[in-house]
Amino acid sequence: MLITTPKQLSTLTRELQKQARKAAKTQVLVSMGTCGIAAGATPVFEALKRAVTARGLTDIDVLSVGCVGLCHSEPTVEIVDVATGSSTIYGAVTPEQAAALLDGQGREVKKSWYFPEDEANTENRMQARIVLRNSGRINPERMDDYIARDGYQALATALTGMKPEEVVDLITASGLRGRGGGGFPTGTKWRIAAAQPSKEKYLICNADEGDPGAFMDRAVLEGDPHAVLEAMVIAGYAIGASHGIIYVRAEYPLAIKRLQLAIGQARERGLIGENILGSGFAFDLSIKYGAGAFVCGEETALIRSIAGMRGMPTFKPPFPAVSGLWGKPTIVNNVETFANIPAILRKGAAWFKRIGTPGSPGTKVFCITGKIKKVGLIEVPMGITLRDIIFGLGEGIRNDRKFKAVQTGGPSGGCITEKHLETPIDYDTLKTLGSMMGSGGMIVMDEDDCMVDVAKFFVQFTMDESCGKCTPCRVGGRQMYRLLEKITEGNASLADLDTIRDLAQTIKTASLCGLGMTAPNPVLATLACFEDEYRAHVVDRKCPAGRCAKLITYTIDPELCTGCTLCARKCPTGCISGKVKDAHVIDQTTCIHCGACFDACRFSAVCKK
Amino acid sequence: MxxxxxxxxxxxxxxxxxxxxxxxxxxxxxxxxxxxxxxxxxxxxxxxxxxxxxxxxxxxxxxxxxxxxxxxxxxxxxxxxxxxYSFFTDQPVGKYKINVCTGTACFVRGADKILDGFKSALGLEDGQSSADLKFTLSTIRCVGACSLAPVVMVNDRVYGNVTPKMVSAIIKDCE
Incomplete structure (x- = not known):
């Protein structure tokens, strides 16, 4: 059915809400994002469907929904009482246990979020969900579910009640900053593009989430694709663009499928296309696929990639908002930024500013992973402390090891140690700490992680992903990697540490784009916080965390060795000698430090130092 | 070709x-x-x-x-x-594409050992295909299943919490 007026939309919303209340007393929501499915959500979903049919329950609706962020307990099932809205979440569900959930039996998982949009009572819950408001609550493949949750109401308000400049003013007043990493004020970007006289303008949604360890954009696209589409039409109206492009990673097949479906549905309903909601405004959307290049997250590189070229960044200015795709004014915003827009339009700038900090209003979605107990996707108000995130929401470090550092901002960021855990985090405080917000990956590390090795990992990443256009990044990155390799192999001198600092400064100042300018950050940050660890590698030729293979010495304790010969048989170089039932010995001159003997020994006789 | x-x-x-x-x-x-x-x-x-x-x-x-x-x-x-673009290749690829995730979460949980396990089991280096075009071994940057790290993807199937001991079983699964 075509929706041609705002009134029709409101009527439909009310009708759908009424229907939803009538249709089912209970909703059973199975979280089926990529990781849910990988953890086995599909057989659980089928088992629940079968159980409902077998028991002849007609008032229970089993739905496939997006990610709720409880990665540590996937597959998860939420059982909602439609009348009261109260719900229980069960985690680590197996197909065998699925039917028992209907009787209220299962492993319950604590819910740690509230919705500032419709709940004032926070009950000490640390998460506030604006971006993920629908993810895990609606079936992302059904447009009606989105409309029933006031979807497209913000679009109706913008198109029929506001002038384009009023929309820009509202977003500026809300203080929303770009969630892709840099934190540039969204309203300012829109204002520049809106002021351009060009008749042809473009709007791009950056869904090329390349940061390893971050998957929040994927969660939004898989769990609530219509929110992004609605925001894009609003943004198109605000800046005067008639065409939007979603540039999405080819590695996200499920997100692509759901986006295509959502675009088709919105087009069918007339919410994308000509004369949207009778306002005379026309807007169309298309999808372009990335092809595995991290640098394409940089806006000028992304624009060149859409134009069918190698994704190499260009010099700014001119900024894309002035001259972007095909030389026309172009806005590039990230998925998470867009997902905030409908809520801001519905609830107002003042409401949004009340959440978060004065400099960075709103929330931020983080992916907390690594050595943490509760790995997951969280959305927290800006200004929360890292301690609350890691030891509150994340429940601390796995296997009761000691916390060492948390890495934020991915390959462009730095690490934060114990002493800064109390800092309220937002764009500016993270920068002061020598890290950055980035797209929101948060990797927690414990005492077993070697910080030099971590820095080397990120430098290798940016070295591989450098587009090769400018020398400081292309050559400097490689040299930086070689120096770090020297350190982890025990061949470096203290002078090499100075060379690293020098080189890092040159790469930062002289690189063309954000990738190169931030590539040395992981090295500089670890060098600042863990210089002693670098020195241990260089001076003592030791890796304190025991990660750098070349610096580890394996020996066999003759007291513990039973002479079972297992290690000698596993050793790839044959450097272990000894007779059956006699203590064995490792020849250090031919040992390659592979650790095969350490892994093989059943008597803990192989020592690692 | x-x-x-x-x-x-x-x-x-x-x-x-x-x-x-x-x-x-x-x-x-x-x-x-x-x-x-x-x-x-x-x-x-x-x-x-x-x-x-x-x-x-x-x-x-x-x-x-x-x-x-x-x-x-x-x-x-x-x-x-x-x-x-790393997604495109001008070389034929194996029937089973074994992708070892080397994203940050997998890295801190020991993806290097998993990759080494596949290298020695298949006799292939990262990016190589077997002569009979049965297997291609490569690394991938984050599949976004960080909670299951370390992760290995074989074609579309995701294996989570992989240990070096599971390597041979994963290869056998393909056969």
């Missing part, structure tokens, strides 16, 4: 051997709104290459030339794009 069917070393032309695949590619290009403006025409290139790789499995020279002719682009433009 080397034969990708039976493993022999004969050079075959995929477009001639699989006319139905060529037709599928042609049909895809036919429905594109191609235009006179060469700059805008180029905007279709990456989409065409995605489609061509989906159809043929990889992008040998004759397929590149075919796309080039239809879009009126230089061979250098096309090869430049293929060599830039």
């Amino acid at each position: 080397a034969c990708s069917g039976c493993g022999c070393k004969e050079r075959v032309n995929l477009l001639e051997v699989y006319p139905e695949k060529r037709r599928a590619l042609d049909e895809y290009i036919d429905q594109l709104p191609l235009c006179e403006d060469m700059e805008r025409q180029k905007g279709f290139l990456i989409g065409c290459l995605h489609k061509a790789q989906e159809i043929f499995g990889y992008l040998p020279l004759e397929v590149q030339e075919c796309v080039g002719k239809r879009l009126r682009l230089q061979q250098s433009d096309i090869y430049g794009v293929i060599s830039f």
Whole structure:
């Protein structure tokens, strides 16, 4: 059915809400994002469907929904009482246990979020969900579910009640900053593009989430694709663009499928296309696929990639908002930024500013992973402390090891140690700490992680992903990697540490784009916080965390060795000698430090130092 | 290009051997709104290459030339794009693509040992395919299943919490 007026939309919303209340007393929501499915959500979903049919329950609706962020307990099932809205979440569900959930039996998982949009009572819950408001609550493949949750109401308000400049003013007043990493004020970007006289303008949604360890954009696209589409039409109206492009990673097949479906549905309903909601405004959307290049997250590189070229960044200015795709004014915003827009339009700038900090209003979605107990996707108000995130929401470090550092901002960021855990985090405080917000990956590390090795990992990443256009990044990155390799192999001198600092400064100042300018950050940050660890590698030729293979010495304790010969048989170089039932010995001159003997020994006789 | 069917070393032309695949590619290009403006025409290139790789499995020279002719682009433009983006390959790939995730979460939980396990079990280096084109071993940057780290993806199937001991079982699963 075509929706041609705002009134029709409101009527439909009310009708759908009424229907939803009538249709089912209970909703059973199975979280089926990529990781849910990988953890086995599909057989659980089928088992629940079968159980409902077998028991002849007609008032229970089993739905496939997006990610709720409880990665540590996937597959998860939420059982909602439609009348009261109260719900229980069960985690680590197996197909065998699925039917028992209907009787209220299962492993319950604590819910740690509230919705500032419709709940004032926070009950000490640390998460506030604006971006993920629908993810895990609606079936992302059904447009009606989105409309029933006031979807497209913000679009109706913008198109029929506001002038384009009023929309820009509202977003500026809300203080929303770009969630892709840099934190540039969204309203300012829109204002520049809106002021351009060009008749042809473009709007791009950056869904090329390349940061390893971050998957929040994927969660939004898989769990609530219509929110992004609605925001894009609003943004198109605000800046005067008639065409939007979603540039999405080819590695996200499920997100692509759901986006295509959502675009088709919105087009069918007339919410994308000509004369949207009778306002005379026309807007169309298309999808372009990335092809595995991290640098394409940089806006000028992304624009060149859409134009069918190698994704190499260009010099700014001119900024894309002035001259972007095909030389026309172009806005590039990230998925998470867009997902905030409908809520801001519905609830107002003042409401949004009340959440978060004065400099960075709103929330931020983080992916907390690594050595943490509760790995997951969280959305927290800006200004929360890292301690609350890691030891509150994340429940601390796995296997009761000691916390060492948390890495934020991915390959462009730095690490934060114990002493800064109390800092309220937002764009500016993270920068002061020598890290950055980035797209929101948060990797927690414990005492077993070697910080030099971590820095080397990120430098290798940016070295591989450098587009090769400018020398400081292309050559400097490689040299930086070689120096770090020297350190982890025990061949470096203290002078090499100075060379690293020098080189890092040159790469930062002289690189063309954000990738190169931030590539040395992981090295500089670890060098600042863990210089002693670098020195241990260089001076003592030791890796304190025991990660750098070349610096580890394996020996066999003759007291513990039973002479079972297992290690000698596993050793790839044959450097272990000894007779059956006699203590064995490792020849250090031919040992390659592979650790095969350490892994093989059943008597803990192989020592690692 | 080397034969990708039976493993022999004969050079075959995929477009001639699989006319139905060529037709599928042609049909895809036919429905594109191609235009006179060469700059805008180029905007279709990456989409065409995605489609061509989906159809043929990889992008040998004759397929590149075919796309080039239809879009009126230089061979250098096309090869430049293929060599830039890691998603595209001009080499045949194995039936089972074993992708070891080397994203940050997998890295801190020991993805290097998993990769080493596959390297020695298959006798392949990162990025290589076995001679019989059964396996291709490669690394991938984050599949976004960080809670299951370390993760290995074989074609579309995701294995989570992988230990070096599971390597042989995963390979056996393919057979």
